[in-house]
Amino acid sequence: MNRATPLDDDARYRALCSHDARFDGRFFVGVTSTGIYCRPVCRVRTPRRENCRFFNHAAQAEQAGFRPCLRCRPELAPLDRHWSAEDAGAILACQAMRLLDDPQSWSTAWADGTAIRRLSERLGVSDRHLRRIFEAHIGVSPQRYVQTRKLLSAKQLLADTRLPVSQVAQASGFASLRRFNGAIQARYGLSPTQMRRSQSAPSGREAEHAGATVHLSWRPPYDAVAMLTFLAQRQLPGVEWVQPEALRLHRTVRLVVGGETHSGWLVAQFEPAAHRLALRVSDSLHTVLPSLIWRVRALLDLDADPQAINAVLHPHFPTGDGLRVPGGLDGFELAVRAVLGQQVTVAAARTLAQRLVERWGEPLVTPFASLHRLFPSAHTLASADPQALGELGIVRQRQAAIQALARAVTDGSLDLGGQADLSSTLQTLQALPGIGPWTAQYIALRALRWPDAWPTGDVALHQALGLNHRLGAATQRQAKRLASAWQPWRSYAVLRAWAGTYQAPATTDPPKDSL
Missing domain, CATH: 1.10.10.60 (Homeodomain-like)
Structure with a gap:
């Protein structure tokens, strides 16, 4: 995969001097006079150039003997997602x-x-x-x-x-x-x-009432309103409560870590001025916070590198530089919702999913009146009565697909986590009844976090690209040819097209990854 233009040390020093958040997590700087390493966004006094050593990863800085800065806290930096096609x-x-x-x-x-x-x-x-x-x-x-x-x-x-x-x-x-x-x-x-x-951890009554709140950073630009609006249009009452105007997301959570199930709730508050997210979680999830943080970063696509993505997509999507690909906290939940969304509107799919939650969702006590259920587990839906699914308005083909998904996840033959092997997972998905290329690619786009997914046959995508969807296979071939220029970031192109930001090729230069 392509990545943004590599930075030399002089460019890194300029980014450090300007505290440029676009490069947060892309490098770290060790200061030889203090033995400390920092993020490029650190607000301490900028060290002299001759006292700086630059590293691509925190592990390199620590191996060289540097300790993490207690002010900028390198653990809060976005993760490195620079894929290279060099060899x-x-x-x-x-x-x-x-x-x-x-x-x-x-x-x-x-x-x-x-x-x-x-x-x-x-x-x-x-x-x-x-x-x-x-x-x-x-x-x-x-x-x-x-x-x-x-x-x-x-x-x-x-x-x-x-x-x-x-x-x-x-x-x-x-x-x-x-x-x-x-x-x-x-x-x-x-x-x-x-x-x-x-490090001044919360203490006493403040910690007791606030719960655990951690901060997660991202690289700008990031269109938080667009991300939350996408999620709000698909939210399931009882499971999710999304407030785009307040830049806030609430939802219930079920995590299986080390063979144990943990349930609770989270509140994610965007803080655009600081390029970070404040994540507050229930006490029941404290012991699995690292895994939850990992999933929230995937849900909200916090580790994307806009410099690399926009270098490829900006000419065709000049107003979409801040758009990210929404993921999911649970791959099985997202897959079920994808099946329910086959050939129907977003509103219709949401209605069916809501009925599923009301019928089989496990009750959960939270401080929020709008959050009171978990999405049904794979084990629950695998053993559900097909007739009961039909009573919710779910047609037989989708009943079979949902229960096949549930059984495959339950018996371990299908992994829908963010680290699942892409090729084998796509093959397994499409071997299940009622799962075609569009559904498999949509699951890959959101649950598997594949940056180059392409949902074949998506009518809304064809319309957004100005193609005649009535031409069927010919339109799909035309769309695929058009999208070849967007590899390896076609997932991001899909989201930008759905958002209506597609334009014919522009003559303007793509954004520069330099200072």
């Missing part, structure tokens, strides 16, 4: 890095070496080859990369929650409290308790 090794390294960013990969298996073997098997290479490629392109070993991710996650929990240190260690993937304390002390020179005090 097979770069692609493999980026795929491995994305898999390792998932908190559910931070298992204790790293201690005995089995995790790297499973990762290499997943990627179809030997563990020796994976280590060599990862170090060549990322600059650190996979073990070092995971250790940094775990430590930064723990640092965030220590700063923003009142979780006991033992629970912070467990949530961050450490095998024992002793190992956790040792890792924090060795890397940061502080005990977990000292780090918590130094």
Whole structure:
């Protein structure tokens, strides 16, 4: 995949001097005079150029002996999503890095070496080859990369929650409290308790009433109103409450982490001036915060790199630079809603999904009158009476598709998580009754977070592109040819077309990734 133009160190220093949020997470700067590394948005006094060392990843800075800044907090930076098409090794390294960013990969298996073997098997290479490629392109070993991710996650929990240190260690993937304390002390020179005090974690009654609130950053531009409007048009009362005018999203959550189910609620408040999101969660979700943060980042597409995407799409979508691709907190829920949306309007699909929630959604107590149910689980819908589904107005073909999806997820033959293998998941989906190319691509676009999905045969997309959808296969071929110029970001092109921002090729230059 393409990425934005690589930055040299002089360009990075200019970005640091201007605190340019467009480059947040794309590099980190280590200050040799202090031994601290920062994000480019850090508001401390800018160090002299000769005192700066630049790194592509936080793990590189920590391997070089730098400690994270307690003011700009590198753990809050957007994740690196720079995919490269330079060579097979770069692609493999980026795929491995994305898999390792998932908190559910931070298992204790790293201690005995089995995790790297499973990762290499997943990627179809030997563990020796994976280590060599990862170090060549990322600059650190996979073990070092995971250790940094775990430590930064723990640092965030220590700063923003009142979780006991033992629970912070467990949530961050450490095998024992002793190992956790040792890792924090060795890397940061502080005990977990000292780090918590130094970062001013919420305390007393404030923490009790506010709940755990963490902050998640993004790179501008980001059109938060458009994102929330898209979600509001599809919201399910009882499960979601979206307020685009207030830049706020509420919803119920069910997470399965380590074989255990956790249920609760979240409130996401956009803070555009600071290019960040304030995420407040119920007490019941505190111990799985890293996994929840991961899913919220995917739901709201917080890790996208607009510089790379807009360099490809801006000529055809000049007013869509801030649009992102909405994801989902739960892949099964999104897949069911995609099936219900086949060949009907958004409003009709929402009505059917609402009936499903009212009939089988598990009740949940929350502080918000508008939130009181969870979306039905795969196990529940797999065992539902087809006649009862029919009574909700769901036709037989979609009944069969929903229950086939539910059974496949329940028995483990179908993975709809953000880290699922794309090719095998698409094949499995289309082998199910009632799941065609459009539905599979839509699920890939939102649940699998594939940036190059293309929902074949989408009438609204064809209309937005000015094509005659009545021509059938000919229109699909024409749309595919047109979209070839948008690879590898066709998912973003789809959202921009649906939003009505498509224009014929412009003669203006694409946005520059420079200062």
